Amino acid sequence: MIELKNVSFVVPNEESTNGGEPKEIIKDLSFTFEEGKFYGITGPNGGGKTTLAKLIMGINPVTSGKIFFRGEDITDLSITERARKGIAYGFQHSARFKGTTFRDLLSIAAGTDNEDELIKIISRLGICSIDFLDNPVNSKLSGGEIKKIELATIIARNPKVAIYDEPDTGIDLWTIGPMVELLKREKEAFNTTTMVVSHNKAFLEAADDVILIRGGKIAYEGDLEGAKPILEDLSVCGFSNVCEGESYAECYR
Numbered sequence: 001m002i003e004l005k006n007v008s009f010v011v012p013n014e015e016s017t018n019g020g021e022p023k024e025i026i027k028d029l030s031f032t033f034e035e036g037k038f039y040g041i042t043g044p045n046g047g048g049k050t051t052l053a054k055l056i057m058g059i060n061p062v063t064s065g066k067i068f069f070r071g072e073d074i075t076d077l078s079i080t081e082r083a084r085k086g087i088a089y090g091f092q093h094s095a096r097f098k099g100t101t102f103r104d105l106l107s108i109a110a111g112t113d114n115e116d117e118l119i120k121i122i123s124r125l126g127i128c129s130i131d132f133l134d135n136p137v138n139s140k141l142s143g144g145e146i147k148k149i150e151l152a153t154i155i156a157r158n159p160k161v162a163i164y165d166e167p168d169t170g171i172d173l174w175t176i177g178p179m180v181e182l183l184k185r186e187k188e189a190f191n192t193t194t195m196v197v198s199h200n201k202a203f204l205e206a207a208d209d210v211i212l213i214r215g216g217k218i219a220y221e222g223d224l225e226g227a228k229p230i231l232e233d234l235s236v237c238g239f240s241n242v243c244e245g246e247s248y249a250e251c252y253r
């Protein structure tokens with residue numbers, strides 16, 4: 001479906017004033033994403049997850065290597081050309097547009113402003129109120145609402161490949177469950193190849209395949225069970241109580 005062949009992404013090292021060694025962010029990475037599968041992409045911060053997602057969408061150009069979509073070389077295609085082929089991408093931090101309503105954004109994504117069609121799309125997301133369509137997409141919306149709007153604009157395009165970069169950023173805990181269910185439902189119904197970058201257990205549990213990216217490489221691929229020991233190793237600062245023997249209150253005050 002999406003095949004990465006020896007993909008690397010290198011940037012000049014900006015920390016060095018006299019132009020030191022370039023920084024290799026994705027290192028000779030090869031992987032094939034299969035059609036209709038749900039991938040949970042996880043790993044430590046700075047490991048290269050967002051960079052990888054952006055390489056697939058064409059937001060970052062590869063430095064070397066090739067990307068294929070259904071066997072066709074798309075390495076040199078622009079974001080727009082890839083979007084036309086059915087690849088969609090949701091940013092970690094959703095954009096807010098002054099003077100634009102949800103209806104405007106959704107109509108552009110769906111390619112129609114037919115009210116019945118728009119209602120069909122929002123009901124897939126579990127939005128019951130038609131009034132929600134006329135919400136301005138501005139700073140007054142909550143993090144959860146803005147994420148819902150962004151997910152709607154991705155789903156409205158009926159993508160073949162949907163890439164979500166930390167879709168749980170800025171949303172409350174109670175919204176995550178329905179969001180996971182939504183992405184699973186869409187995947188089942190339309191055979192959407194789904195890639196979700198997340199640290200959240202709920203997304204990783206929903207995944208058919210967990211990919212762990214560390215240091216610009218795939219450190220693990222397989223089921224969540226197998227990823228757990230590595231993930232535990234990575235959580236250097238957990239929420240464990242460091243004050244053994246003492247009461248929590250005594251220790252921390």
Ligand SMILES: Nc1ncnc2c1ncn2[C@@H]1O[C@H](COP(=O)(O)OP(=O)(O)O)[C@@H](O)[C@H]1O
Nearest residue numbers: 011023025043044045046047048049050051052
């Ligand atoms: N365009 C860029 N220029 C310089 N450094 C970058 C660029 N993009 C990403 N990086 C660096 O590459 C590393 C991986 O980043 P990223 O892919 O955002 O990680 P993740 O999403 O796994 O947290 C980070 O150290 C980040 O600072």
Ligand SMILES: [Mg+2]
Nearest residue numbers: 049050051092
């Ligand atoms: Mg990231």
